[in-house]
Amino acid sequence: MRRHRLLTIIGALTIAILAAAPALAQDKFITVASTTSTEQSGLFGHILPLFKAKTGIEVRVIAQGTGQALDTGRRGDADVVFVHDRAAEEKFVAEGFGVERREVMYNDFVLVGPKSDPAKIAGTKDIAAALKKIAEAKAPFASRGDKSGTHAAELRLWKIAGVDPDSGKGTWYRETGSGMGPTLNTAAAMDAYALTDRGTWISFKNRRNLAIVVEGDHRLFNQYGVMLVNPAKHPHVKKDLGMAFIEWVTSPEGQKAIADYKIEGEQLFFPNYRKDGAS
Amino acid sequence: MSDITAALATALGLIARLDARLVEIVALSLQVSLTAVAVAAGLGLPLGAAVALGRFPGRRVLIVVLNSLMGLPPVVVGLVVYLLLSRAGPLGPLGLLFTPSAMVIAQATLITPIIAALTRQVIEDAWREYEEQLRSLGVTPRRAILTLLWDTRFSLVTAVLAGFGRASAEVGAVMIVGGNIDGVTRVMTTAIALETSKGDLPLALGLGLILITLVMGVNTAAYVIKEAAQRKFG
Numbered sequence: 001m002r003r004h005r006l007l008t009i010i011g012a013l014t015i016a017i018l019a020a021a022p023a024l025a026q027d028k029f030i031t032v033a034s035t036t037s038t039e040q041s042g043l044f045g046h047i048l049p050l051f052k053a054k055t056g057i058e059v060r061v062i063a064q065g066t067g068q069a070l071d072t073g074r075r076g077d078a079d080v081v082f083v084h085d086r087a088a089e090e091k092f093v094a095e096g097f098g099v100e101r102r103e104v105m106y107n108d109f110v111l112v113g114p115k116s117d118p119a120k121i122a123g124t125k126d127i128a129a130a131l132k133k134i135a136e137a138k139a140p141f142a143s144r145g146d147k148s149g150t151h152a153a154e155l156r157l158w159k160i161a162g163v164d165p166d167s168g169k170g171t172w173y174r175e176t177g178s179g180m181g182p183t184l185n186t187a188a189a190m191d192a193y194a195l196t197d198r199g200t201w202i203s204f205k206n207r208r209n210l211a212i213v214v215e216g217d218h219r220l221f222n223q224y225g226v227m228l229v230n231p232a233k234h235p236h237v238k239k240d241l242g243m244a245f246i247e248w249v250t251s252p253e254g255q256k257a258i259a260d261y262k263i264e265g266e267q268l269f270f271p272n273y274r275k276d277g278a279s
Numbered sequence: 280m281s282d283i284t285a286a287l288a289t290a291l292g293l294i295a296r297l298d299a300r301l302v303e304i305v306a307l308s309l310q311v312s313l314t315a316v317a318v319a320a321g322l323g324l325p326l327g328a329a330v331a332l333g334r335f336p337g338r339r340v341l342i343v344v345l346n347s348l349m350g351l352p353p354v355v356v357g358l359v360v361y362l363l364l365s366r367a368g369p370l371g372p373l374g375l376l377f378t379p380s381a382m383v384i385a386q387a388t389l390i391t392p393i394i395a396a397l398t399r400q401v402i403e404d405a406w407r408e409y410e411e412q413l414r415s416l417g418v419t420p421r422r423a424i425l426t427l428l429w430d431t432r433f434s435l436v437t438a439v440l441a442g443f444g445r446a447s448a449e450v451g452a453v454m455i456v457g458g459n460i461d462g463v464t465r466v467m468t469t470a471i472a473l474e475t476s477k478g479d480l481p482l483a484l485g486l487g488l489i490l491i492t493l494v495m496g497v498n499t500a501a502y503v504i505k506e507a508a509q510r511k512f513g
Contacts (some may be wrong), residue, residue, distance in 0.1 A: 013318050027481075031377060031460075040477050045461075062377060062458035076366030077376050182475025206478030233368060236374070 029058035030241045033070075033078035035149060036179045038224070039063035041199035041268055042209070051248050057241050065148030073097060073227075076234030078204065079242040082249075084197075084224045085149035093227060099105025100243065101227035102250050105258050105269045106196050109153055109222050111214035112184070113139075114191035127217040131161040131188040138172040140192035149222075155194045157219065164260050184210070197222055199268040224269070237279070249273075282480055289485035297338040301486075305493065310381050311453070312446040315386035319446075320439050324390045327398025327438075328424045334405060345399060348392030353385075355454030360385040364456065377458040381468070385452040390442035398428075398437035405431045436505050442500060447494055467493070 038044055039061055048225045049057045061188060062072060066083040073081040082096060092098045101203065113122070113128060118139040121130040134141055141164065144151040159163050161174045165173045174192065180200045187194040188208040197206075202214070214220075226246050231237040248254045255271035293301050296446070300344075319412050330341055364376040406429050412417045413423050428435070450468035457464030459473060467490040474483035 027473060031458075036476070039472070060377065060458075060460045060463055072354055075368075076371070179476050182476055185475070185478060203479045207479055236366065236372075 001271060003166040004274035017132055018171070028056055028061065028241065030079040030245060031060045031062065031077070031236050032080045032082055032245070033062050033064060033068075034082040035069060035084060035199075036063045037084070037197045037200045038082060038148070038183065038269075040181060041203045043199065043258070043261050043269055045239055047249070047254065047257045049206055049255055050257050051245065051254070054253075055244055055248065057244060064227065065144070065146045065150075065211070066151075067147030067151070070097075070163055070201045072169055073229045076229060076237065079229055079238045080226060080245055081229060082224065082226045084222055085148055085152045086150070088226065089227065097230055097233060098227040099230050100246060101225055102246060102273060104224050104226050104249050105255075105271045106221060106223045106271055107269050108215070109150065109195055109220040110198050110212045111193060111195055112187070112201060112210045113193035113213040113219075114209045115211055116191065116209070117213060119193070122211075122213040124214055125216050127157055127214055130162040130214045132163055134193055135161070135163040135168065135172075138168065140172050140174060140187075140190055142183050142192040142194040143173060143175045145177045145178065146179070146222070148179070150180060150195060150197055157195070160219065202263050202266055202268060212271065283484065285481035285483035286458075286488065289481050290488040293485060294489065295439050297508070301489070303462065304465055304470055305489070307379065308447065308468075308494070309497075311382045311466060312386060315390065315446045316382045316439060316443045318383065318387040319391040319442050321393050321437075322387075323394030323442070324398050324428060324435065325424065326391070327395040328402045328428050330395070331399045331402035332335055332420055332424055332427070342396075342399065345396040349355075349391055351392065352370050352451070353389055353449040353453035354455065355386055356389045357455035360388060360452065360456050361420045366456055376456065377460060377464060379464060381456040382453045386446040386449065389449060389452060390446050393445055394438050394442045397441060398435060401434045401438065402427050433505055433509055436501055440501055443497060444494060447490070447497075468482060473480060 028263075034044070040063065042060050043192075044059070048061070052058055062069070064072065066085045066088060067082050069081055070088055070092050072078045073092070075098065081092070082104070089098070089101060093101050111127060113119070119130070119133040120139040121133050124130055143154060167173075169175070174186070176186045180196055181204065182202050183194055184196060184200070185206055186192070188206055188210050191209055193213070224248060228239065228242045228246060229237045231239045249258070250273040255273055258269050258271045259267065294423065302375065320358065328344075329347065330338065360381065361376065363370050364373070364381050365371055366376070375384070402424075409430070413426065448468065450472050453464070453466055454469050457466070457469065459469040460464050465473075467486060471483050471486045471490070474486060
């Protein structure tokens with residue numbers, strides 16, 4: 001009798017929890033683990049309605065750093081991963097967690113810094129030389145420090161510059177351990193240099209004293225790739241719907257939608273899918 | 280200062296034109312947090328009362344544990360619920376991760392100890408007062424729990440409101456288990472975090488002002504109902 005009542009209570013609570021699922025939930029949806037740059041720059045807000053109008057598939061985007069997004073895919077919590085760190089993506093595929101990897105589009109990284117420019121690098125083109133000067137001047141530098149695609153790119157650039165940023169930890173090299181936006185907020189507040197993707201920078205509003213100091217170096221190239229989470233590893237992955245999305249972003253129509261997205265007349269992402277896989 | 284004026288203007292503008300996305304986010308916030316409170320009250324009230332009246336080994340330890348759990352860090356709760364609900368976790372097949380249900384589970388986990396711990400204190404105080412009377416009537420422990428819960432119901436409203444406050448204010452847990460998906464799991468606190476990271480501080484603060492107003496609204500409603508009920512049933 002008492003146990004019976006307990007079961008009733010547990011049942012009622014379960015129903016309460018499940019009833020919280022919104023009525024608007026649709027069956028035809030996929031979950032895409034992507035990066036803060038694609039979500040916060042407004043790109044997805046622009047292209048996903050077009051995709052939905054064409055196919056009826058709703059895309060639910062989880063915006064994370066590239067490292068975390070790949071991990072979400074690895075655990076099977078997303079159907080598609082859309083990120084920007086080629087080395088990490090290739091590892092993800094090689095380990096059997098992802099299939100059908102395609103290069104979709106690119107933009108570039110820019111180095112932003114305070115107008116006072118303590119390292120005297122504004123307007124230069126050589127990113128490695130600029131980073132070296134920052135280290136020599138011990139000018140504050142705000143790093144993501146979160147294993148994101150931008151963080152990985154930043155670490156590669158330090159390596160090219162021949163500087164070990166860890167030597168400045170606690171003094172001029174400051175790891176925020178957070179997303180691109182929060183890192184830019186931090187950099188703006190303490191007049192620090194920071195590496196950011198151009199998309200996030202263009203749509204970022206709290207710039208204060210920050211401006212672009214170095215851009216245009218070919219080593220600042222930032223490639224985005226898309227891949228399906230391997231259905232052989234995670235049988236619940238929505239293979240057909242996920243592939244429909246991958247096919248669409250790499251189709252002429254999807255590529256045009258990406259190119260058409262502009263903020264204040266400035267194009268944020270440049271489509272570059274090629275069937276033979278090269279980019 | 281100009282940021283704060285801009286925030287106020289943004290908040291008023293959003294409210295004045297009943298911004299459709301704002302309404303959606305507010306509705307989801309209330310739905311998630313109120314459901315979590317209902318679940319947590321369903322578990323926490325009887326649990327708190329049972330600990331108050333029960334005499335069993337380890338009771339004191341349990342009281343200290345319950346009190347400590349009031350300070351559970353939301354991000355840790357989020358992480359644990361995430362690992363449980365993830366496809367790679369034990370409850371993965373349910374497919375609940377990144378849904379409002381997952382957010383309810385996380386918030387309910389977070390606030391059940393708060394409601395239970397506060398209930399325990401209220402009931403224990405009431406028990407001291409009524410112990411002799413209840414004993415002389417020879418009521419069963421079960422009956423005593425129900426009687427005391429009913430007699431202290433007006434004080435317990437505060438315990439439940441404390442839980443609601445915590446649930447509606449936290450961002451760490453719902454961000455992890457909900458994923459802040461636009462139109463699906465985006466609530467007030469995660470929207471504020473998002474706008475902050477986009478550097479749109481006035482909009483973020485404006486949303487914050489709306490959230491505080493909402494919480495005040497719920498508390499006012501609870502207060503008015505409590506007063507009216509107290510007058511009626513004394």
